[in-house]
Amino acid sequence: MKYTEDHEWMSLDGDIVTVGITDHAQEQLGDIVFIELPEVGTQVTKGDEVVVIESVKAASDIVAPLDGEVVEVNEAIVDTPGNVNEDAEGDAWFFRVKIEDTSQLDEYMDEDAYKDLIA
Template sequence: MKYTEEHEWLDVDGDVVTVGITAHAAEQLGDVVFVELPDVDTEVSKDDEIVVIESVKAASDILAPLDGEIIEVNEALVEDPGKVNEDPEGDAWFFKMKVEDLSALDDYMDEAAYKDFIGG
């Protein structure tokens, strides 16, 4: 697992990266009431805004952590956005992307560094 400063987690399996938000981010957001996901087969560039999350506290975006193609989205979150609060680092992943250049992952934190980053 890798972590971004934007509180995203990245689970790497070959050239597929599953992306979600951390428990810390879900806690900061509060109750999530709306999720808008990208379309499958969309080509994205690092830092593109590709997911919109709205909670009772705020609206925020999830940025593409890498260049790649969206190959799957978690439609269950559209139907039940509250899943983000229930299991943010498990079943409540947002999208999976196929990535050609995995070396960009080297820029992200491992779990220990992320815990230090959030003061945990």
């Protein structure tokens, strides 16, 4: 598992990376009521705003942490955005990207470094 400073988590399986937000992020956002996900097939570049999250309080963007192609999105969280508050680092992942260069993940934090960041 790798982590970004924007409180996203990434888990690599072959050349597919699953992306979600951390439990810390969902706690900061509060009750999530609306999520807009990218379309499957979208080519994303690191830094692109790909997801919109609306909580009761405010809207926030999630940026693509990696270059790649979106191959799957989690429709379940669009139907029930509150799932992200329940299980942010489990079933409530956001999208999956297929990447060509897995070394892109190297620059990101491991779990210990991320825990230090939010401590």
